[in-house]
Amino acid sequence: MHEVCRRYRDFLIQAAYREPYPVLLAILFGVEASYLAAWSRLSPNGPYTEFIDRWSNPRFADYVESLRVLAEGNLHEASQGNFDGVLAHETDFWRMTWEG
Numbered sequence: 787m788h789e790v791c792r793r794y795r796d797f798l799i800q801a802a803y804r805e806p807y808p809v810l811l812a813i814l815f816g817v818e819a820s821y822l823a824a825w826s827r828l829s830p831n832g833p834y835t836e837f838i839d840r841w842s843n844p845r846f847a848d849y850v851e852s853l854r855v856l857a858e859g860n861l862h863e864a865s866q867g868n869f870d871g872v873l874a875h876e877t878d879f880w881r882m883t884w885e886g
Contacts, residue, residue: 788882790879790881793875793878794876794879797871797872805864806864808861809864811853812865813871815869816869816872817872817876819850820872822841822842824841828842
């Protein structure tokens, strides 16, 4: 497993065991919103069509919106820091996919 992927996985697993429900909502929203943003930017054709369809369709966007509402309605003092952590890991993850 690539070191970047391992760090992200470890962050998510540790959060699952240590963080309260409101923080987990912020983390899940960050992960899913990142997928929606990334895959929605691509033209839905070529070898990644299945992934683009899965993570940029209107039903998935509605799901991400429902996570946003839940996360914002259940704020915790650690929510923002963990949300920011997801964005940092997502940035590293996508950079890894392009650069190796």
